[in-house]
Amino acid sequence: MVQNETQSLVNVTVPLRPPATVASLARMGSSFPSCLSFMRSLVRRLHSEAWSVGPSCIELDDQGYGYMVYTARGPERNYSLVGFSNVLDDDQRTDRVIATAWDASFVLFDGEPGCKDIDRLRNSVPKQEAGRFEATELVLARANRSMRLFEHVCESLAHGRQPDTKLISEIGYLMRTTAVYGNGKFGVADRSRIETRAELAGPFQAEMLTLYMIRMFTTDLVEHIARRRSPERYVPLDRSLKRHLGIGNATGLGMAPFLVTHPRLLNNWLMAKETALARVRSVADATPNKLARLHGLLGRARQHVGEWSVDDKRQSDRIDQLVCDLEKVATWLGEEEFQVGTDKPWNCVYEKSVQSLSLEGQELLVSLLIETYPEFCQDLVHKMAADETYKLDASNTMEQMIKRLENQYDWALNIDFGSKSQTHHFWYVSENKLEPRFGLRYEETGAGHEMPLAVARDINLLYQDLQSCPPNQQLAEFLLTRPQHRQIVRRVQALDDYPYGEIRANLIGAECLPLDILRFKLAFFGAAKFDPKSDLWTRITLYQGAPLYDELSKDDSDDWWLPVSPGLAGCVSH
Amino acid sequence: MRQSLSELYSTVRKAAVGRGVPHGIAEDLADAVCWLNSLSFDGVTCAVDCLAHWPSDTSAVRLLRDENGLILETENADTAASALFAGPALGDLLQTGAVPNCGFSVSVDVPLLALAAVAQTCARLKRRAWLMIHLQGQAVIADCNEETCQLITVTPQLTITAPPATEVTLWPSHPDQSSGDIGALINQEEFSRRRNRALTKGLEVCDGSLEQLEAWAALTLVPESDRSRETGAGAGLLDND
Numbered sequence: 001m002v003q004n005e006t007q008s009l010v011n012v013t014v015p016l017r018p019p020a021t022v023a024s025l026a027r028m029g030s031s032f033p034s035c036l037s038f039m040r041s042l043v044r045r046l047h048s049e050a051w052s053v054g055p056s057c058i059e060l061d062d063q064g065y066g067y068m069v070y071t072a073r074g075p076e077r078n079y080s081l082v083g084f085s086n087v088l089d090d091d092q093r094t095d096r097v098i099a100t101a102w103d104a105s106f107v108l109f110d111g112e113p114g115c116k117d118i119d120r121l122r123n124s125v126p127k128q129e130a131g132r133f134e135a136t137e138l139v140l141a142r143a144n145r146s147m148r149l150f151e152h153v154c155e156s157l158a159h160g161r162q163p164d165t166k167l168i169s170e171i172g173y174l175m176r177t178t179a180v181y182g183n184g185k186f187g188v189a190d191r192s193r194i195e196t197r198a199e200l201a202g203p204f205q206a207e208m209l210t211l212y213m214i215r216m217f218t219t220d221l222v223e224h225i226a227r228r229r230s231p232e233r234y235v236p237l238d239r240s241l242k243r244h245l246g247i248g249n250a251t252g253l254g255m256a257p258f259l260v261t262h263p264r265l266l267n268n269w270l271m272a273k274e275t276a277l278a279r280v281r282s283v284a285d286a287t288p289n290k291l292a293r294l295h296g297l298l299g300r301a302r303q304h305v306g307e308w309s310v311d312d313k314r315q316s317d318r319i320d321q322l323v324c325d326l327e328k329v330a331t332w333l334g335e336e337e338f339q340v341g342t343d344k345p346w347n348c349v350y351e352k353s354v355q356s357l358s359l360e361g362q363e364l365l366v367s368l369l370i371e372t373y374p375e376f377c378q379d380l381v382h383k384m385a386a387d388e389t390y391k392l393d394a395s396n397t398m399e400q401m402i403k404r405l406e407n408q409y410d411w412a413l414n415i416d417f418g419s420k421s422q423t424h425h426f427w428y429v430s431e432n433k434l435e436p437r438f439g440l441r442y443e444e445t446g447a448g449h450e451m452p453l454a455v456a457r458d459i460n461l462l463y464q465d466l467q468s469c470p471p472n473q474q475l476a477e478f479l480l481t482r483p484q485h486r487q488i489v490r491r492v493q494a495l496d497d498y499p500y501g502e503i504r505a506n507l508i509g510a511e512c513l514p515l516d517i518l519r520f521k522l523a524f525f526g527a528a529k530f531d532p533k534s535d536l537w538t539r540i541t542l543y544q545g546a547p548l549y550d551e552l553s554k555d556d557s558d559d560w561w562l563p564v565s566p567g568l569a570g571c572v573s574h
Numbered sequence: 575m576r577q578s579l580s581e582l583y584s585t586v587r588k589a590a591v592g593r594g595v596p597h598g599i600a601e602d603l604a605d606a607v608c609w610l611n612s613l614s615f616d617g618v619t620c621a622v623d624c625l626a627h628w629p630s631d632t633s634a635v636r637l638l639r640d641e642n643g644l645i646l647e648t649e650n651a652d653t654a655a656s657a658l659f660a661g662p663a664l665g666d667l668l669q670t671g672a673v674p675n676c677g678f679s680v681s682v683d684v685p686l687l688a689l690a691a692v693a694q695t696c697a698r699l700k701r702r703a704w705l706m707i708h709l710q711g712q713a714v715i716a717d718c719n720e721e722t723c724q725l726i727t728v729t730p731q732l733t734i735t736a737p738p739a740t741e742v743t744l745w746p747s748h749p750d751q752s753s754g755d756i757g758a759l760i761n762q763e764e765f766s767r768r769r770n771r772a773l774t775k776g777l778e779v780c781d782g783s784l785e786q787l788e789a790w791a792a793l794t795l796v797p798e799s800d801r802s803r804e805t806g807a808g809a810g811l812l813d814n815d
Contacts, residue, residue, distance in 0.1 A: 135776050184580030192579065391698045394666030424810050430802065431795035437802045446796030452597045476644070476666035477637050479598075483659060486598025553699070 001177050010376070014281040014347055016274040020411060023270065025505035029516025030318075031523035032367040033561065035374040039526030041381045041557065042208040044544055047557040048073050053213065053549040055220060056112070060085060064225035067122065070213040071112055074199055079138070079206075080109040081213035082121050084219060093144050100130070104217070106174060108210040110189065128179070133187040138200075138266045139210040140188055143175040143218070145484070146248065150222060153237065157226035160233040168241055169307055169565040170311060172529060172541040174218040180207050193383070203265060203384055205527065213246040215543045217556040239548070240566035246544030249527070252436045252537035256517045257427065260453045263491065263501035264386035269524050270500035272380040273366075279376040280369045281347040294372045295333065297561065301368060302326045304562035312399035312532040317572060318360050323574050325361025329353070329368075346372075351398050363416030373562050391492035394476035405463050412456035412465060419535070424510035427451040436535060438514055454508045458488040528562055575784060578774045583608050585787050586621050592793030593625045593660055599810040602662045606690035611779060612772035613723075613765065615686060618783040624657050624684045627791060632636040632656035633685055635663060642674030661691030665743055668703055674776050677704075677745035685742045689716050692744065693723040706743040714759060715749065722766070725759035 015280065021027065033040070040083075070081040075574035083106045090099050105126045117136070123479065124131030128142055128400065145151075149163075149171045156163040184190040194200045200209075219242050227234045259266050286294075305322050332338055332349055342348060346369050353362045370377065396404075415422055426447045430437045441447045452458070462485045469478055479486050495501040505512060515535050522530070527540040545563025547554060576586075583604045585595035590600035603621060610617030646663055648655045659680045667673050682688045685707040693703045696718035705716045706728070714730045744751075760768075 041781050062805060132576075134576075135774060151639050185580030187578055187581065187776065190579045190773065190776075389698070392669075393665070393673065394669040428796040429794060430798045431792075432798045434795070437796070437798060439796070439799065439802070444799045444801070447795050476663070476670050476672055479666065480635065480637060480659070483599050483662075484596045486596060486662070487601060488598075490598060490601075 008482070010279050011014055011284075012278055012282045014344070016278050019270075019499050019502070020504055022274060023266075023500055023502060023504045024514065025503060025516045027359050027363065028520035029513060030363040031520045032364050033523050033526045033528055034273070034367040034370045035274075036276060036370065036376050036381060036384070036525055036560065038202065038204045038208050038271075039053060039212070039543060040561075041202055042205055042212065043552070043560075044558050046072070046212075046552050047547075047554075049199075050553065052262060053077075053216070053552065055216070056080065058220075058224070060224050062225075062228040063087075064221050064228075068115065068217055068220065069118075072213065075536075077110075077197065077199070078112055079209060080112050081210060081217065082107050082109055082118065082125065083124065083214065083217045084126050086126055088144070090147070093147070094212070095241060097525055099178065100128075102126075102128070102142040103145045104214075104221075105142040106210065106217070107133070107137050107188075108206060108213075110136045110138055110194075129186060131186065134357050135187075135189040135193060136332040137188045138194060138206045138208040139234060140186060141180040141210055141214065143214060143247070144224065145175050146171055146173060149534075153231070154226045155221050157223060157237060158234055160230075160235050160236050162235070165566060168244055170309065171248075172244075172247050172544050173215075173248035174222055175214070176250055176539070177214065179248050179254070180210065180249075182207050187481070201385055202244070202381065205288060208525070210250070211247050211542055214544070215546070216549055218247065219245055238566075243546070243548055243551075244548070244563060244566045246541040246546060246563075249522075249540050250533075250537065251518050251522060251540060252435070253438055253514055253518075256438075257453055258434050258512045259517055259521055260455065260507065261501065262386070263495055264388055264498050265384075266503070267495070267498035267501040268384050268386050272377070272384050274500070276349075276370045276373075276377050276380055277332055277366055277471070279329055280373050281344065281350055283373070284344060285342065285344055286345045289371055291333075295366065297368055297371055298330060298562055300327065301364060301563040302330070304417050306365075308529050310531045311428070312466050315530065315532050317535070318358065321358045322360045322364065325353075325357040326364070328356065328363075329365060330374055332374070346413055354414070363396045367561075371560030374558070382385050385496065390490050392475070392490045393493055394474060394479065396493070397471060397476075398473050398478065399471040399490070400433070401475065401492070402463070402466050402471075402495075405459060405466070408492065408495065409456075409459045409463075412459040412502075412506075415456050415460065415506050415509075417457050417460050421510040422506055423454075423457065423510060424509055425508045427453045427508070450489060450546045454506075455488070455491070455502060455507065456506045457508060458485075459492070461485070462488050462492075559565055575610070575779055575781050577779050577784070578776050579608050579772065582611060582618070582779065585791055586618070588791035588794050589621065589787040590658070591627060592750045593628065593702055595625070595628070599658055599662060600707075602691065603658060603687070603745040605694055606657075606687050608692045608777075609694055610686055611777045613760065613768045616780055617686070617690070618779045618787065620657075620684045621707050622687050622783045622786045624687055625787075627683050628656045630657055634680075635660050635680070637663075637667075639672075639673075642676060642730060644670060644672040645674065645678035647678075647804070648681055649780070651657070654683040657682050657684040657687035657691075661688045664688055664742075667697030668692065668701070668744070668746060669699060671746075673744060673746045675745070675747045677743050678750060679741050679743040681706045681738060681740045682742050683740060685740060688742050689723075692716070693718040695722070696720065702815070704745040704747075708739045709759075710739070722762045724761055724765065727759050771793075 052073045055070040065085050068289050069082045072079045085104050088101055088103045107125045111220040153163040200206050209279050308319050310316055355364045426441045428437050428439050428440050428446045428449055519530055522540050528539050531539040545560035547557040583610045586607045587600045589606040590603045607617035624647040633648035633653035633655050635646055636653040638645050689705055689707055696703050702719040715726045717724045
């Protein structure tokens with residue numbers, strides 16, 4: 001039974017979708033954000049705890065070069081974004097992680113920095129990976145201007161007019177981050193330093209806070225430059241346009257291995273989502289309020305999808321299909337059989353979707369249903385972090401391990417790794433920038449230095465060796481002579497009670513699309529409008545439609561799921 | 575040089591893999607080094623010593639079952655085992671519950687790494703065990719449990735024999751050292767203080783040893799192919815949006 005804040009009870013009678021369904025790579029690659037997404041949970045906290053967020057220091061010249069400090073003041077602690085705006089030649093502006101200079105660079109500081117801190121950070125932050133940081137720094141990031149939009153907005157404001165709404169909607173951001181680093185990278189604080197703080201305990205909350213303040217930095221920066229360029233004619237950016245500007249991000253393979261190397265975290269994210277869905281599907285009848293809310297959200301989703309335009313052919317086709325899918329959903333909701341009083345109406349809609357919608361359509365419907373009942377997610381957002389300390393139980397016997405593999409990893413054991421197509425790829429770390437890459441095993445060199453991400457293959461190798469040993473032999477003895485299995489054994493044991501911990505796919509197979517992994521993770525961040533540039537990287541927009549820092553106290557501060565162009569958007573009542 | 579825990583973990587793990595150590599063992603080594611450095615021991619140099627000796631200067635280890643239980647011994651009686659494998663094996667043995675109460679001794683090339691492995695196993699399993707090692711000529715018993723690992727010095731004449739500096743002795747129950755001249759080297763309070771400092775400030779590590787580890791870690795890297803350069807994030811673009 002789930003007790004929501006209005007004290008009504010939901011008897012969860014619909015089972016969670018099985019791991020084989022939800023952890024398939026194709027479905028993960030069809031994910032959409034929801035109220036469980038990390039940006040949303042951060043903004044809800046900023047609202048509910050009445051955080052004050054805003055600029056605390058602005059030191060910019062007429063061209064907008066210099067630095068700004070933004071401070072988020074919470075009930076117990078403060079955090080500051082120190083952002084440096086730097087001169088950058090156009091020919092140095094690249095999304096690639098191998099870049100060495102950026103338009104802006106940032107650090108999230110634990111507390112409020114003093115003059116000495118600023119002096120130190122002024123030297124190190126613009127260097128990014130080449131700098132060294134201290135435990136008072138929590139997150140490191142950098143961003144480049146969108147050359148199409150930044151200058152257009154700046155010039156428009158300097159000439160006393162608002163920028164082109166269509167262009168803002170099409171691009172969605174003034175700056176695009178190319179990396180956001182936390183958890184000890186380059187000397188910044190380890191996650192263990194901050195994980196016990198309520199405001200940063202959830203996944204990626206420090207990173208999400210950083211990005212929220214970077215978004216503020218970008219709009220304040222463009223307004224500053226425009227004002228200095230033409231003080232008499234300057235007008236500030238219209239609030240609705242400002243709200244529709246998010247922060248861009250170019251995401252490549254660097255993000256992909258994370259979900260493989262953090263299986264308990266993956267489990268907890270999926271468990272939260274599937275639990276929320278099961279609760280909604282179990283709702284006995286749809287109240288008029290909820291039905292109206294769902295209709296409102298569906299209308300917004302249709303407009304959002306209608307405004308989602310990409311060059312990538314595959315994604316473009318999927319978007320076209322999604323438009324049709326949403327039309328079907330609208331039709332179902334309008335049908336006579338679907339009226340107030342229908343038994344488990346949301347379950348009926350979901351079941352229909354499985355029969356006739358694309359995976360993107362099904363997953364957008366899932367997000368829509370969850371979004372309609374945000375109260376069902378309140379407890380779940382606190383369960384999405386994970387203890388990733390794994391124990392190896394060396395007392396297990398061969399027989400026990402074999403049974404475990406047959407129960408938990410049947411999907412992996414069914415893959416024929418004798419086929420070259422199943423070992424088509426390998427993951428490696430590039431010498432050039434220490435970032436993960438996806439190589440072709442039989443065409444490129446380096447497979448000898450493969451990253452240990454081929455879970456399905458390693459499970460098969462373990463299974464074969466386990467069967468060659470006496471059934472009552474203990475792992476202590478087995479691993480002494482076969483230490484190559486130590487890592488996969490520890491992983492298997494660590495996931496005993498984590499059914500959603502594994503991506504149910506062969507991550508080195510010819511069919512593997514790393515982009516699917518990226519999209520899943522980015523959707524949990526809260527990203528939308530995925531704009532794939534290849535099978536290996538994508539551009540996205542974060543925080544588009546999110547409340548501005550002086551809107552955090554408003555009642556509708558959590559109502560920005562799938563944002564739509566300003567002027568057409570409307571709030572959906574709860 | 576100051577390192578965060580995750581930086582140090584990552585460097586040690588990659589260095590071990592670069593030297594050809596299996597991934598799971600490399601993870602255990604990285605855990606052990608972070609544990610040692612967080613207690614102000616020079617775990618980084620221990621890792622360098624261990625990886626430099628392996629595999630040519632170390633003996634393989636094997637498990638033997640006698641009437642009292644399971645023990646670990648080196649295949650070559652004159653050569654110490656590598657802590658890379660002996661450390662995790664000691665922890666594994668503790669888990670099986672088959673270590674004889676009278677304990678057993680085995681020669682390990684870098685005993686501090688064996689200590690870290692046993693201490694971390696005790697912390698994870700929430701159980702207690704004792705390990706005797708030798709630090710700078712001094713016999714030391716580590717009393718490991720769920721929360722701490724207290725190091726207690728023991729006067730040399732009270733040890734059972736005059737063991738080589740590489741010998742470690744593991745007991746699953748309290749060893750009989752009650753008549754010895756015992757003094758605490760790291761007590762519970764000091765243990766907690768050092769661990770907390772590491773979590774909040776990061777770790778100071780030996781520059782030279784870190785450089786060696788980084789050099790080994792670099793052996794895991796692969797030059798990017800032309801294809802990768804042409805298709806990676808941002809590939810082929812100056813800013814176009």
